[in-house]
Amino acid sequence: MDETDPLFVTIDKLIRISRLKELEFIMGSDRSDRIYEIRTALRRLEPGHYLLGTGPSTVGIISLDEHDIVLGRPATVLEPPSTAAPDYWAIDTLYFVPREVSRSHARVSLRVTDAGPRRLVCDLGSTCGTFVNDAPVDPSGPGIILEHGDIISLGPSRISTYIYYEVP
Numbered sequence: 318m319d320e321t322d323p324l325f326v327t328i329d330k331l332i333r334i335s336r337l338k339e340l341e342f343i344m345g346s347d348r349s350d351r352i353y354e355i356r357t358a359l360r361r362l363e364p365g366h367y368l369l370g371t372g373p374s375t376v377g378i379i380s381l382d383e384h385d386i387v388l389g390r391p392a393t394v395l396e397p398p399s400t401a402a403p404d405y406w407a408i409d410t411l412y413f414v415p416r417e418v419s420r421s422h423a424r425v426s427l428r429v430t431d432a433g434p435r436r437l438v439c440d441l442g443s444t445c446g447t448f449v450n451d452a453p454v455d456p457s458g459p460g461i462i463l464e465h466g467d468i469i470s471l472g473p474s475r476i477s478t479y480i481y482y483e484v485p
Contacts, residue, residue: 368479417472419443445472
């Protein structure tokens with residue numbers, strides 16, 4: 318099969334149409350209805366700390382308990398299999414190859430500080446970087462302590478994003 322194979326054209330068309338239909342669904346709904354659904358879901362959360370996935374490949378609610386979690390993605394067919402899988406996957410392989418998310422991209426950890434227990438995010442040497450509120454996380458640094466409402470992005474484009482959310 319060469320690059321003009323009709324199946325390749327069909328795959329590309331289906332990928333583009335599915336993304337446009339998703340956007341059409343979101344933009345076609347009323348903003349107040351969308352915010353109501355968000356509010357309703359978040360009010361059901363137990364007290365604790367969460368990551369709220371807000372990107373197309375991260376959507377969902379991740380409870381942050383007493384354990385560290387690793388964010389990343391599965392290996393593609395172009396890569397050797399991973400020996401370790403992340404705890405939560407951001408499937409950013411739009412055309413079967415990765416865009417910005419590394420297999421082991423970032424870790425969210427619980428640390429005890431003078432101010433009490435805090436969550437922090439560390440970049441695990443990712444290819445495209447980890448950002449908190451658009452500030453890069455230094456892969457050789459201690460990480461960034463998270464505050465309620467912080468935006469974590471796996472890569473600079475803000476496609477694979479999470480909001481750090483605390484429920485008192």
